[in-house]
Amino acid sequence: MSTRSQVYLWAAQRLSAMVLALCVVVHLITLIYAVRGGLSAAEILGRTQGSAVWAAFYTVFVLAVAIHAPVGLRAILAETFGWRGGLLNITVAAVALLIAVLGLRAVWAVIA
Amino acid sequence: MSTLEVKVWRGGEEGEFQRFEVPRLESQTVLDVVTHIQRHLDPTLSYRFACRVGMCGSCAMVVNGRARWTCRTHVADVTDGDSLEIAPLKNLPVIKDLVTDMRDFFDKWAAAQGQFHPTTTRKDDFARVEPESPERQQVDAGIECIGCGVCYSSCDVVSWNPEYLGPAAMNRAWTLLNDVRDGANEERLAAVAGDAGCHACHTHMTCTERCPKQISPTAAIAGLKRAALKAALKGKL
Known part of the structure; x- marks a missing residue:
């Protein structure tokens, strides 16, 4: 991987961290608000189904996680197990794709 | 006069700590301790120093788990009681005893x-x-x-x-x-x-x-x- 790509990965992780900081706060506040009168699937779906705002919010959230976590995982695997090179990059790219697919599928499930 | 119990790394990458007893002195630095060991207890001990006043940067070692300049570190500032552990710098190959390959x-x-x-x-x-x-x-x-x-x-x-x-x-x-x-x-x-x-x-x-x-x-x-x-x-x- 070129030096420039490594720098862009670093920048992507920093930017996604900023997005995540905001998303996690909104998510936690919503969570505390949502369970006030007990938690039910119907109540959650009532809030999220057909909502463009929640769809956009959780799509951004999922994509930020799909960027942030694999970049961090790449550094952890390299530093802990000395694993470097092409196979590592392919592996973490696959993890990124997996997180994005599973996350977006979950968003779709509560929005559609 | 009280004594200081000093454990000093001996050997290269493989080796072990050797124990020495060194007279405890006022205003004694860790470098003083190492020098005492080499001059009075075991002349085969290898270590580096030059200026003794914090200008040359050659006497750094790991003292009680932390890398420090030994010439500017008073024993009184780093001991709990009367014991010291002195090892070569980490993250560098050890040539012999307290000397690393820089x-x-x-x-x-x-x-x-x-x-x-x-x-x-x-x-x-x-x-x-x-x-x-x-x-x-x-x-x-x-x-x-x-x-x-x-x-x-x-x-x-x-x-x-x-x-x-x-x-x-x-x-x-x-x-x-x-x-x-x-x-x-x-x-x-x-x-x-x-x-x-x-x-x-x-x-x-x-x-x-x-x-x-x-x-x-x-x-x-x-x-x-x-x-x-x-x-x-x-x-x-």
């Missing part, structure tokens, strides 16, 4: 483009650098490094990634990046960016905490991260 450390200074690349000749006039200019202030913050290796020995990222350039080399690169007379900043940024350079720093700040000169390599590395990203966005990396 080659990797200095080779990385060179790899980080730690050399000055002049843009003028001796026939040109002196460069004028305003002492108050932001660039000169950045240089001032890091220029007093004497290359003792305390930061390199203390850095977790070096222990996890042997290719990592380390705090001192990047501090040097940062001082040159801010030297308005230097003409090799594109090459320098390319040398210090990425997985083996500034972007691998976890900002643990151990280098900054342990630097005997109170330099902050962490701040220098943060500056390099920003400069490298700017260069990448401009297509100059």
Whole structure:
């Protein structure tokens, strides 16, 4: 991987961290608000189904996680197990794709 | 007179701690202790020192788990009771006893483009650098490094990634990046960016905490991260 790509990965992780900081706060506040009168699937779906705002919010959230976590995982695997090179990059790219697919599928499930 | 129980690393990469009893003296430094052992108890003990006053940077060792200059460390400041453990610097190959091979450390200074690349000749006039200019202030913050290796020995990222350039080399690169007379900043940024350079720093700040000169390599590395990203966005990396 070129030096420039490594720098862009670093920048992507920093930017996604900023997005995540905001998303996690909104998510936690919503969570505390949502369970006030007990938690039910119907109540959650009532809030999220057909909502463009929640769809956009959780799509951004999922994509930020799909960027942030694999970049961090790449550094952890390299530093802990000395694993470097092409196979590592392919592996973490696959993890990124997996997180994005599973996350977006979950968003779709509560929005559609 | 009370005695100090001292455990000193003996051997190379493989070895063990050897116990010595050293007379406890007032205002005694750790270097005094090591010197006493070599002169009076075991002349085969190997260690490095030169100036004894914190100028040369050659006597750094790991004392009770922390890398320090032994010449400027009073025994009273680092002992719990009357025991000391003295080991060679971490993250460097041990040659013998307390002496490490500093080659990797200095080779990385060179790899980080730690050399000055002049843009003028001796026939040109002196460069004028305003002492108050932001660039000169950045240089001032890091220029007093004497290359003792305390930061390199203390850095977790070096222990996890042997290719990592380390705090001192990047501090040097940062001082040159801010030297308005230097003409090799594109090459320098390319040398210090990425997985083996500034972007691998976890900002643990151990280098900054342990630097005997109170330099902050962490701040220098943060500056390099920003400069490298700017260069990448401009297509100059």
